[in-house]
Amino acid sequence: MAMAVVIKDLEWKYEHTTQFALRGVNLEIPENTFLGLVGANEQGKTTLINCIKGLIPHSFNGVYRGSVEVFGQVVKDTTSLHLAREVGLVFADPEAQFTAMTVEEELVFGLENVGYDIRKIRARLEWAAEVTLIGDLLDKSPYDISGGQKQRVAIACVLAMDPRIVIMDEPTSMIDPLGKQFIFDILRKLKEAGDRTIIVVEHNIEQLAPLADQLALMRAGQILKVAPPDEFFADPDFLVEQGVYSPEVTLFTGWLRRQGRFPASAPLPRDLAGGVAAARAALDMGGRA
Amino acid sequence: MSTLIEVSHLDYVYPDGTPAVFDVNLTIDKSEFIAFIGQNGSGKTTLSKCLNGLLKPTSGSVIVEGIDTRSRGVIKQLVTKVGYVFQNPDHQLFNDSVEKEIAYGPRNIGLPEAEVMARVREAAAVAGVGPDHFATHPFFLTKGLRQRVAIASILALKPHTIVVDEPTTGQDMPQSIEVMNFLQRLWKEEGHTIIIITHEMSIVARYAQRVVVLGQGRVLLDRATREAFAQPDVLKQTFVEPPQITRLGQVLNPHLPRDVLTVEEMQARFEAARKK
Numbered sequence: 001m002a003m004a005v006v007i008k009d010l011e012w013k014y015e016h017t018t019q020f021a022l023r024g025v026n027l028e029i030p031e032n033t034f035l036g037l038v039g040a041n042e043q044g045k046t047t048l049i050n051c052i053k054g055l056i057p058h059s060f061n062g063v064y065r066g067s068v069e070v071f072g073q074v075v076k077d078t079t080s081l082h083l084a085r086e087v088g089l090v091f092a093d094p095e096a097q098f099t100a101m102t103v104e105e106e107l108v109f110g111l112e113n114v115g116y117d118i119r120k121i122r123a124r125l126e127w128a129a130e131v132t133l134i135g136d137l138l139d140k141s142p143y144d145i146s147g148g149q150k151q152r153v154a155i156a157c158v159l160a161m162d163p164r165i166v167i168m169d170e171p172t173s174m175i176d177p178l179g180k181q182f183i184f185d186i187l188r189k190l191k192e193a194g195d196r197t198i199i200v201v202e203h204n205i206e207q208l209a210p211l212a213d214q215l216a217l218m219r220a221g222q223i224l225k226v227a228p229p230d231e232f233f234a235d236p237d238f239l240v241e242q243g244v245y246s247p248e249v250t251l252f253t254g255w256l257r258r259q260g261r262f263p264a265s266a267p268l269p270r271d272l273a274g275g276v277a278a279a280r281a282a283l284d285m286g287g288r289a
Numbered sequence: 290m291s292t293l294i295e296v297s298h299l300d301y302v303y304p305d306g307t308p309a310v311f312d313v314n315l316t317i318d319k320s321e322f323i324a325f326i327g328q329n330g331s332g333k334t335t336l337s338k339c340l341n342g343l344l345k346p347t348s349g350s351v352i353v354e355g356i357d358t359r360s361r362g363v364i365k366q367l368v369t370k371v372g373y374v375f376q377n378p379d380h381q382l383f384n385d386s387v388e389k390e391i392a393y394g395p396r397n398i399g400l401p402e403a404e405v406m407a408r409v410r411e412a413a414a415v416a417g418v419g420p421d422h423f424a425t426h427p428f429f430l431t432k433g434l435r436q437r438v439a440i441a442s443i444l445a446l447k448p449h450t451i452v453v454d455e456p457t458t459g460q461d462m463p464q465s466i467e468v469m470n471f472l473q474r475l476w477k478e479e480g481h482t483i484i485i486i487t488h489e490m491s492i493v494a495r496y497a498q499r500v501v502v503l504g505q506g507r508v509l510l511d512r513a514t515r516e517a518f519a520q521p522d523v524l525k526q527t528f529v530e531p532p533q534i535t536r537l538g539q540v541l542n543p544h545l546p547r548d549v550l551t552v553e554e555m556q557a558r559f560e561a562a563r564k565k
Contacts, residue, residue, distance in 0.1 A: 041461045092459075146329055173459045176329040176488050178528040203461055206533055245462045248491070248534040251552045275537050283544055283563060 002071075004165055004197035005029040005052055009066035012047060012056055021047045023221035024066070029214075031071075031164075034191050034198045036208045039218035040243030045201045048218065049167050051075070052199070054083040070165065085114065088163035092170040094154035095143070103145075103153050104138040110161050128160040132186055148179020155186060166190065167199040172207075180204070187211055206247040209233070209270040217242060230267035249275030256282050291319045293449055293482055294340055294371070298349035301335050309335040311506045312349070317484070319449065322476045324493040324514070325486045327503035327527050333486045336503065337452045340484075341371035354449070365398050372443030376454040376486075378435040379428075387413075387430070387438050388423040394446045408445045415479065416441035417471065433464055437471070444475075450482040451475065457489055465489070469496050491532045494518060494550040502527055519548040 010025040021044050029035050037045050050056045054075045057064045068075040070086055091097055100106040107128060111121045129135045132152040137145055142153055151171055158166060168187075172180040184207045190198055191211055202208045209215070209229050216226040219242050225232065233239070236246040236254040245251070247270045256262040261282035269275050294317040301310040310332045317323065317340075325333040338344040339351050342358040351358045353370050375381040384390040391412055395405040413420070416437045422430065427438050436456070443451060453472060457465035473496055475481045487493060493500060493514060500517040502510040504527040510517055517524070518531040521539065530536065534555050538545040545562055549555045 039461075040463055148329070170459075177530070178328050180488075181528070243461055243463045248532060248552050249537060252534060252537070252555055255552070255556050272533060272536055272540065275533070276540050279537060279541055279545065279559075282559075283541070 001030040003028050003069075004031040004033075004071060005199075006069045007048075007051070007066070008068075010048075010051060010068060011063070011065040012051060013063040014047075015061040017062075020063075021221055022051070025221070025223055027216060027223050027226060029197060029199065031197055032194055033213040034187075034211055035200070036205075036212035036215045037199060037201045037218065038203070038205060038208070038215060038244050039224075043218045044221040045218050046169055047221075049089065049169060049199060049201065052165070053087050053089045053167060054078065054080060055089075058083075081114070084110070084163075085161060086163055087165045087167065088158035088161055090151075090154050090158050090166070090168040090171055092173050094147075094150040094174075097154055097157065098142045098150075101141060102138065103134065103140055103142050106142050106153060107138075107157055107160050110157060114161070124160045124162060128156040131159060131189055132156040133182065146179070148175040148182055151175055151179065152182060152186070155183070159190075163196075165197045165199065169201045170203065171200065172202065172204060180207070184211070205245065206270070209247060217244060229270060233268050233270060236268065246270070249278075253278045293317050293319055293354055295352040296336075296339070296349070297352075299336075299339060299346050299351060300348045301332075301339055301344060302347045303335075309506055310339070313506075313508055315501065315508065315511065317450065317482060319482060320476070320480055321482045321484075322473070322496060322498045323482075323484045323501060324497035324499070325484060325501050325503060326488070326490075326493060326529055327509075331503040331527065332506040333503050334454060335506075337373065337454065337484065337486060340450070340452060341373050341448075342367040343373065368394065368448070369398065369446050370448050371450045371452065372446060372448040374436075374439050374443055374451065374453045374456075376458060378432070378439035381439050381442070382427040382435060385426055386423065387418060387425050387427055390427055390438055391418075391442045391445050394442055398446070408447070412441040412444035415444055415475070432460070433467065436468060440471075448481075450484065452484045452486070454486045455488070456485055457487065457492055465492065472496070490518075490529065491551075494532045494535065502529065515548045515550060518550065 007025050007027040010022050011020050012022040013020045039045055051068050057076055058080050098106060100109055107125050108121055111124055132155050134152050134156055137149060172183050190196055212229055214226055214228055215232040217224045233246050233250050236251050239246055250268045250270050253262050253268045262278055269278055296313055296315040299310055299313040302308045327333050342364055345359050353367060356363050356366055382390055384393055388409060391409045392405050395408045418437050418441050427435055456468050469492055472483050476483045497514050500512060500514050501508060510523050518535050521531055534552050535549055538549040539547045546558050549558055
């Protein structure tokens with residue numbers, strides 16, 4: 001499988017700090033797959049995605065060792081303009097990226113900046129607005145809409161550039177449950193389309209798990225574990241020690257397994273349906289092979 | 290139980306004409322732990338700002354420990370009854386040292402300096418802010434510590450009721466558990482009434498004794514947490530789902546109970562269900 005991102009022995013220390021924020025990261029992300037990046041705060045998650053986007057080392061000073069390749073191109077030696085087309089990044093705080101007076105101008109800004117013609121701009125605008133359900137917000141000010149709507153506009157701006165890699169840094173941390181659901185619906189659509197590599201940093205493991213092809217756990221500037229969900233959630237107690245709480249159903253079936261009421265060889269379920277099947281079997285109600 | 294706050298037929302309309310709260314009736318007693326939940330724009334924050342007189346009712350009334358919040362000249366009394374901790378501690382911290390920050394409230398209400406300093410020491414100790422931090426500028430502290438300083442500056446006014454707006458937003462699980470355990474200690478050991486505004490249902494399930502669900506400015510549900518989460522249909526109106534483990538019990542009811550709040554509780558009650 002072709003690789004979208006290949007990171008080798010990456011180390012990074014911000015200027016004026018004493019400790020390395022990244023301490024030997026190795027990670028491969030296959031093209032058109034979905035990676036969930038999890039871990040406690042201050043472990044290097046945001047620093048790592050800044051290295052994939054190229055903000056590090058192009059916009060930060062510090063000590064850089066090792067390499068990051070995006071579709072075979074070395075990020076350190078690639079221009080920001082080129083990276084802007086390949087990699088889109090949505091910040092946790094959507095206002096951090098707004099500059100225009102209306103949502104439509106905001107969406108068009110990046111497209112005009114890279115010099116697309118008007119027909120291409122219109123097509124991209126319409127597609128991005130449709131995926132994120134913001135068609136009715138186009139003439140509003142980006143500061144005049146709800147937090148959840150702001151986040152959808154921020155995502156639309158990034159999608160409009162049609163990057164082959166989309167990165168979102170805690171896209172739901174600032175918004176309410178209904179707004180969160182919208183964001184996870186957008187992520188689901190992008191995953192189902194299957195034509196893009198998606199990287200999401202997120203504390204909401206319950207919603208993230210069903211979307212991810214792989215999950216990577218960061219701890220103290222390193223990737224401690226990277227695996228598909230079945231394997232990633234095999235040891236929920238280990239994850240708790242690293243500050244990551246598995247879905248409640250996973251924690252519960254982990255307990256059933258310790259009681260000998262869930263097969264040791266089967267992966268622990270993460271969603272409600274899987275949890276219901278496991279609980280039924282453990283209650284001797286049948287319903288599980 | 291003695292009543293601390295009595296909200297009757299409260300309407301609040303912002304000066305620009307935006308209506309935010311309609312006909313809210315609420316009685317808050319001593320030593321309660323309450324969660325206000327609902328979507329953004331549902332009136333949670335407006336309602337909580339009416340509780341300490343930051344906002345005055347457009348109609349109806351809010352009586353705090355016998356004081357009508359509409360009366361003139363009561364704000365200095367009200368700040369000693371109900372404290373409000375902002376969602377982002379940086380919106381609240383403005384002094385150049387931790388000590389001045391915590392001392393600001395007691396000084397502002399005109400307490401003698403000896404009393405001010407005694408309160409600073411006490412509030413900082415309760416909030417877990419060590420004296421070694423007193424001279425530090427708040428912005429050089431970690432987010433968790435800044436939040437503790439924000440809470441200490443409220444505690445120094447000794448309010449019976451403390452409202453905390455989204456205490457866990459943007460925090461990871463270990464940080465969320467730390468701040469919630471701290472609020473639980475204020476509730477259990479110090480006897481404060483705690484009101485949290487939050488979107489995290491697993492936090493509500495684990496810590497709050499009572500849930501007030503708001504939708505479009507009205508109270509849709511006001512129940513003990515266990516009863517509230519056992520009514521997923523009402524919660525659905527405001528797009529809130531009970532925790533995953535609660536839903537598991539509801540799917541398998543009557544074989545499992547429909548009002549389980551945490552994984553540990555499900556484990557205990559699962560044993561009982563099996564023995565039947």
